Amino acid sequence: QVQLLQSAAEVKKPGDSVKVSCKASGYKFSDYGISWVRQAPGQGLEWIGWNSPYNEATDYAQKFQGRVTMTTDKSTNTAYMELRRLRSDDTAIFFCARDPANVDLTANDPFKIWGQGTVVLVSS
Amino acid sequence: SYVVTQPPSVSLAPGETATITCAGNNIGTKSVHWYQQKPGQAPVLVIYYDNDRPSGIPERFSGSNSGNTATLFISRVEAGDEADYYCQVWHSTGDHRVFGGGTKLTVL
Numbered sequence: 001q002v003q004l005l006q007s008a009a010e011v012k013k014p015g016d017s018v019k020v021s022c023k024a025s026g027y028k029f030s031d032y033g034i035s036w037v038r039q040a041p042g043q044g045l046e047w048i049g050w051n052s053p054y055n056e057a058t059d060y061a062q063k064f065q066g067r068v069t070m071t072t073d074k075s076t077n078t079a080y081m082e083l084r085r086l087r088s089d090d091t092a093i094f095f096c097a098r099d100p101a102n103v104d105l106t107a108n109d110p111f112k113i114w115g116q117g118t119v120v121l122v123s124s
Numbered sequence: 125s126y127v128v129t130q131p132p133s134v135s136l137a138p139g140e141t142a143t144i145t146c147a148g149n150n151i152g153t154k155s156v157h158w159y160q161q162k163p164g165q166a167p168v169l170v171i172y173y174d175n176d177r178p179s180g181i182p183e184r185f186s187g188s189n190s191g192n193t194a195t196l197f198i199s200r201v202e203a204g205d206e207a208d209y210y211c212q213v214w215h216s217t218g219d220h221r222v223f224g225g226g227t228k229l230t231v232l
Contacts, residue, residue: 044210108155110157111157
């Protein structure tokens with residue numbers, strides 16, 4: 001079946017970087033993009049950005065520009081989200097979601113498939 | 125950046141109809157999706173393109189979208205519907221994918 005499997009929890013120190021992976025299965029990887037969503041403890045969902053395995057295009061939320069890089073590896077059907085210069089308020093659960101947009105973000109299509117989430121704890 | 129606003133919480137008794145709103149400037153011109161998230165779980169899509177239901181979602185879930193408000197309706201609410209609900213839209217400038225702040229539904 002279609003699923004996204006994310007990497008295990010991470011513990012980082014302030015100033016570190018973290019790279020979360022999201023392995024897709026059950027569908028053609030390049031037919032869909034991947035969006036990343038963050039959820040801080042007790043808070044709501046926050047869109048971080050989008051990446052296309054098809055053309056490697058990216059689109060990042062303004063808040064994260066300069067600090068985030070999203071990539072994909074078509075040989076392993078895996079998407080990656082790297083967040084740099086971590087702060088304590090980056091402590092959150094990070095979700096990947098299958099995004100129907102695979103060329104650019106010009107339409108609003110729903111996220112029908114989500115990964116299970118990866119906990120990132122930033123603490124000194 | 126486009127902002128969508130949800131009430132923080134909605135409480136009601138079993139069997140009643142829940143109404144969860146998502147307010148935004150001319151949101152009626154956009155497609156709205158709704159997600160349900162239970163504690164410790166990933167979000168689940170319950171309504172997409174304003175009022176379509178994914179397979180497996182009960183008919184009790186429906187939606188509407190007009191003017192400056194989109195609405196998620198859950199009829200005959202059950203204890204199992206207790207969750208956080210988020211609306212999500214697309215915007216042409218700034219951040220393209222925008223979530224509302226979420227509404228916690230409590231079934232008394």
